[in-house]
Amino acid sequence: MSDQASGLRSLIDRRPSGVRLGNAQAVAVASGKGGVGKTFMAANLAVLAARAGRRVLLIDGDLGLANVDVALGLRCQHSIGEVLRGEVSLARAIEPGPCGVSVLAAGSGAEWLAHLDVGGLAVLQSELTNIGTAFDLIVIDCAAGIGRNVLFFAKVAGRVLLTLTPEPTALADAYALLKTLAADRSIDVQVVVNQALSTSDARNAYGRLRAVSGRFLAKEPCYVGHVPRDEDVRRSVRARQPVVTYSSDSRAACALDGIFRALLPPRASIALGGARGLAIPCVVGGAMASSSGAEAR
Ligand SMILES: Nc1ncnc2c1ncn2[C@@H]1O[C@H](COP(=O)(O)OP(=O)(O)OP(=O)(O)O)[C@@H](O)[C@H]1O
Numbered sequence: 001m002s003d004q005a006s007g008l009r010s011l012i013d014r015r016p017s018g019v020r021l022g023n024a025q026a027v028a029v030a031s032g033k034g035g036v037g038k039t040f041m042a043a044n045l046a047v048l049a050a051r052a053g054r055r056v057l058l059i060d061g062d063l064g065l066a067n068v069d070v071a072l073g074l075r076c077q078h079s080i081g082e083v084l085r086g087e088v089s090l091a092r093a094i095e096p097g098p099c100g101v102s103v104l105a106a107g108s109g110a111e112w113l114a115h116l117d118v119g120g121l122a123v124l125q126s127e128l129t130n131i132g133t134a135f136d137l138i139v140i141d142c143a144a145g146i147g148r149n150v151l152f153f154a155k156v157a158g159r160v161l162l163t164l165t166p167e168p169t170a171l172a173d174a175y176a177l178l179k180t181l182a183a184d185r186s187i188d189v190q191v192v193v194n195q196a197l198s199t200s201d202a203r204n205a206y207g208r209l210r211a212v213s214g215r216f217l218a219k220e221p222c223y224v225g226h227v228p229r230d231e232d233v234r235r236s237v238r239a240r241q242p243v244v245t246y247s248s249d250s251r252a253a254c255a256l257d258g259i260f261r262a263l264l265p266p267r268a269s270i271a272l273g274g275a276r277g278l279a280i281p282c283v284v285g286g287a288m289a290s291s292s293g294a295e296a297r
C-alpha cells in the first residue's frame with residue numbers, strides 16, 4: 001500500500017465511529033467500467049428520494065470529469081473545486097436542482113481535482129461531515145474505476161451501489177472494484193445491473209459476479225435489482241432530465257422506483273432491520289435476500 005493510500009485510510013479512520021456524513025444516510029454510486037449508467041442512476045435515485053420527502057444532496061463525485069449538472073440541465077454557479085480552493089463556502093456551492101434535490105457540482109477539466117491529495121480529501125471530508133446534518137440522504141455520483149477519489153467517497157458513504165451492465169468487460173471491471181473495496185469490511189456493497197436486455201440477462205450478470213466474489217473474496221454483494229435498456233433513457237438524457245420525471249411510466253422509471261424502495265427504505269425500516277453491520281433486506285428479482293449474500297428466498 002502506498003504512503004498516500006495509507007494516509008487516506010488513516011485520515012478517514014479518524015472519523016467518530018458511526019458518523020460519516022453528519023447524520024445523513026449516504027450511498028456512493030460507483031462502477032469499474034465507465035459509461036455503465038452511474039450518473040443516470042445517482043440522479044434518478046436522488047430525485048425519487050426527494051419526491052418521497054427526503055432532504056437530498058446529490059454530489060458530483062466525478063471530480064475533474066463532472067457532468068451531473070449537464071445531466072440535470074442545470075447551470076451551476078459554483079463547484080467543489082472552488083470550495084477546496086477556499087473561494088466559496090460549501091453551503092454556498094450547493095444549488096437547487098429538480099424536484100427539491102440539492103446539487104453540489106464538481107469542476108470539469110481540472111486534473112488536480114481528479115487526483116486530490118490527502119490534504120484535499122481531508123478538507124472535503126470535514127466540509128461534507130458538517131453539511132451532512134442538513135440532509136437525510138447524500139447520493140454521490142463517483143468516477144469510474146478504482147481511483148483514490150472513488151475509494152474516498154465509498155469509505156465516507158459507507159455504502160456503495162456497484163453499477164454494471166451485463167457485458168463481460170463491465171463485469172470484469174466491477175469485480176476489480178469489488179476486490180478493492182473488499183479490503184474494507186465496513187463498506188456495504190450492493191449491486192444494480194443497468195441496461196439489461198431481460199430479467200435473466202441481469203440475473204446472469206449478477207450471478208457471475210456473485211460466484212467469483214464468493215469464491216475469491218469470501219464475500220457476496222447483495223443484489224438490489226436491474227434497470228432495463230430503454231430508449232426513453234436516451235431521450236431523457238438528450239432532454240437533460242431524469243427519466244423518472246421525463247417519462248415516469250417508462251420501464252426504466254418503474255424499475256428505478258423498485259430499486260429506490262429496496263435500496264433506501266424509510267428510516268423506520270432501517271432501524272428495525274438495517275443497523276450498520278446487520279443485514280439490510282433487499283430485493284433479488286422480486287424475492288428477498290440479505291446483504292450478507294444469502295440465497296433469494
Ligand atoms: N437503462 C438504460 N437504457 C438505455 N440507455 C442507458 C441506460 N442507462 C444509461 N444509458 C445510456 O448510457 C449513457 C451513459 O450513462 P451515464 O453517463 O449515466 O454513465 P456513467 O457510468 O455515469 O459514465 P461515466 O463513467 O463516463 O461517468 C447515457 O447517456 C445513456 O445514453
Ligand SMILES: [Mg+2]
Nearest residue numbers: 038039062141
Ligand atoms: Mg458519470
